[in-house]
Amino acid sequence: MKINPYDQNDYTPVPSKFTLFMRKCVIWQFIRFIAINLKMLVVVSKSH
Amino acid sequence: MARVVVMGAGVSGHTACTFLNDWLGSEHEVVVVTPNSQWNWIPSNIWVGVGRMSSEDVTFDLKPVYDKVGLTYKQAKAVSIHPEGSEGESSPYITIEYTESGKEGTTEVLTYDYLINATGPKLNFAATEGLGPDSGHTVSVCTHDHATHAAHKLQESIEKMRAGETQEILIGTGHGMCTCQGAAFEYTFNVEHEITLAGVRDKANITYISNEYELGDFGVGGMHIKRGGYITSGKVFTESLFTERGVKWIKRAHVNKVEAKKVHFETLDGNQHEKEFDFAMLIPPFSGVGLKAFGKDGSDITDTIFAPNGFLKVDADYTPKPYEEWSIEDWPQTYQNPIYGNIFATGIAFAPPHLISKPMKSPNGTPINPTPPRTGMPSGIIGKTVAKTIKEMILNGATEPTHKVSMGEMGAACVASAGKGMLSGTAASLTMYPVVPDYKKYPDYGRDLDHTSGEIGLAGHWIKHTLHHLFLHKAKLKAGWTLIPE
Numbered sequence: 001m002k003i004n005p006y007d008q009n010d011y012t013p014v015p016s017k018f019t020l021f022m023r024k025c026v027i028w029q030f031i032r033f034i035a036i037n038l039k040m041l042v043v044v045s046k047s048h
Numbered sequence: 049m050a051r052v053v054v055m056g057a058g059v060s061g062h063t064a065c066t067f068l069n070d071w072l073g074s075e076h077e078v079v080v081v082t083p084n085s086q087w088n089w090i091p092s093n094i095w096v097g098v099g100r101m102s103s104e105d106v107t108f109d110l111k112p113v114y115d116k117v118g119l120t121y122k123q124a125k126a127v128s129i130h131p132e133g134s135e136g137e138s139s140p141y142i143t144i145e146y147t148e149s150g151k152e153g154t155t156e157v158l159t160y161d162y163l164i165n166a167t168g169p170k171l172n173f174a175a176t177e178g179l180g181p182d183s184g185h186t187v188s189v190c191t192h193d194h195a196t197h198a199a200h201k202l203q204e205s206i207e208k209m210r211a212g213e214t215q216e217i218l219i220g221t222g223h224g225m226c227t228c229q230g231a232a233f234e235y236t237f238n239v240e241h242e243i244t245l246a247g248v249r250d251k252a253n254i255t256y257i258s259n260e261y262e263l264g265d266f267g268v269g270g271m272h273i274k275r276g277g278y279i280t281s282g283k284v285f286t287e288s289l290f291t292e293r294g295v296k297w298i299k300r301a302h303v304n305k306v307e308a309k310k311v312h313f314e315t316l317d318g319n320q321h322e323k324e325f326d327f328a329m330l331i332p333p334f335s336g337v338g339l340k341a342f343g344k345d346g347s348d349i350t351d352t353i354f355a356p357n358g359f360l361k362v363d364a365d366y367t368p369k370p371y372e373e374w375s376i377e378d379w380p381q382t383y384q385n386p387i388y389g390n391i392f393a394t395g396i397a398f399a400p401p402h403l404i405s406k407p408m409k410s411p412n413g414t415p416i417n418p419t420p421p422r423t424g425m426p427s428g429i430i431g432k433t434v435a436k437t438i439k440e441m442i443l444n445g446a447t448e449p450t451h452k453v454s455m456g457e458m459g460a461a462c463v464a465s466a467g468k469g470m471l472s473g474t475a476a477s478l479t480m481y482p483v484v485p486d487y488k489k490y491p492d493y494g495r496d497l498d499h500t501s502g503e504i505g506l507a508g509h510w511i512k513h514t515l516h517h518l519f520l521h522k523a524k525l526k527a528g529w530t531l532i533p534e
């Protein structure tokens with residue numbers, strides 16, 4: 001997206017190419033899948 | 049033999065009635081009254097709304113499921129509650145009106161020993177002139193039928209883009225008092241994803257319009273997470289995603305009128321604006337479904353057991369107080385009506401004590417602030433908690449609620465889809481604890497930052513996809529359903 005100076009989107013962080021790659025990297029995302037599920041289970045168990 | 053009547057078979061009502069039926073056995077009767085013949089896994093309506101799933105993928109027939117476990121099912125809508133009975137009927141009862149094909153409009157009196165109101169929200173499109181798919185100019189994804197219609201309209205827009213036309217796409221909240229920003233957020237990015245896949249992204253100007261003070265508020269006053277060596281506001285991450293996907297945003301907006309291809313809205317500074325659109329999906333505000341209540345003598349007591357927004361009053365502290373004095377103690381724990389101890393409300397149907405986000409008004413006096421969400425996980429947990437209490441009351445003679453749960457001590461795990469696809473999809477996976485910020489316990493940010501997190505990636509999509517199948521499996525009462533958490 002084109003970001004113009006002083007536009008609302010000129011002030012936000014945007015992901016770097018590396019971050020974008022990691023978001024779709026199957027091996028890394030598999031690890032995150034396990035990690036996020038564990039995090040969610042902790043929150044679920046604290047709530048019951 | 050006791051009879052428990054559950055009004056509404058959505059997330060919380062279905063949870064409550066199926067667990068009660070399981071725990072109480074055949075000596076007691078559980079009756080569920082709901083106008084829908086099918087159960088809908090509402091979170092996946094987002095994917096129906098972009099044509100990636102069909103209505104059939106997100107629904108199933110309730111009757112065979114209830115028949116299988118011996119639960120009495122009446123396809124009808126509850127109309128009124130008579131908590132003291134009436135001159136001719138000594139037991140408390142509700143009146144119902146059938147929606148089942150062949151019996152439409154037939155009314156019936158249904159007595160109860162315990163009553164759960166799990167009727168969810170009325171989609172109050174009428175609050176904004178011209179809003180909604182039925183008599184207005186915008187589409188919705190709040191029901192699977194609405195979402196199917198939205199997918200057709202989106203496809204029409206995509207076809208126009210393919211033919212070289214530029215399309216203005218507007219997605220967000222259709223009133224200053226909406227909740228459910230999460231659904232609008234998800235739909236925005238799913239639409240953006242589909243338009244990109246269709247190869248016409250350059251022909252779409254996508255704008256998000258919201259009643260939030262800042263993006264990322266989501267009706268829970270926003271959240272902070274630890275990331276990249278900082279404790280950062282969710283606003284930063286939300287705006288980042290909008291920028292990354294090329295979506296513009298309008299915040300602090302109360303949409304007050306929709307015309308064909310044009311919305312009118314007021315912003316918190318009191319100014320009036322207009323925005324043209326070709327395709328608009330705007331979430332309506334929610335209210336109670338309009339149940340009435342009557343005393344023994346037939347007098348209207350609706351105002352004593354329901355709040356003005358139509359939600360049922362429970363054990364919350366409804367004393368009006370300024371934002372600075374709010375605390376988690378204001379939030380209900382037992383969901384029992386303070387006047388009638390055998391009536392409970394679960395999920396969206398209970399009246400919250402106040403907002404979670406800070407109340408805001410424009411100089412014209414227009415409230416522009418999100419109302420409190422009661423998402424799937426809290427709705428399910430509350431349904432199960434109330435079921436446990438009623439079980440104790442029936443089986444062990446408990447006179448007071450035995451089980452408690454508060455949104456001030458309950459977390460939420462949410463997965464907001466940002467595009468479907470096993471290798472190309474992404475979703476934001478969020479956890480927060482607690483849902484209602486507790487500034488006494490967590491003075492800095494109101495939440496436990498060890499259990500409040502958010503990240504975007506393919507993993508989130510896999511989780512969302514897994515949850516779709518897991519919750520449909522649970523709702524169909526298939527093997528091991530009781531082991532799957534709410």
Ligand SMILES: Cc1cc2nc3c(=O)[nH]c(=O)nc-3n(C[C@H](O)[C@H](O)[C@H](O)COP(=O)(O)OP(=O)(O)OC[C@H]3O[C@@H](n4cnc5c(N)ncnc54)[C@H](O)[C@@H]3O)c2cc1C
Pocket residue numbers: 055056057058059060061081082083084090091092093094124125126127166167168169189190191228231337394395396397422423424425427462463464
């Ligand atoms: C598009 C969309 C996406 C969402 N995505 C998510 C998500 O990803 N994660 C999440 O946690 N939450 C999500 N939510 C919110 C979630 O769907 C709700 O929190 C949840 O459905 C609330 O449960 P409930 O039982 O209170 O109400 P509902 O599930 O709405 O159920 C209410 C039931 O009551 C019935 N009813 C209505 N009137 C009557 C009457 N007069 N008598 C008897 N029955 C009646 C209705 O037919 C319905 O069956 C989403 C919501 C929407 C609209």
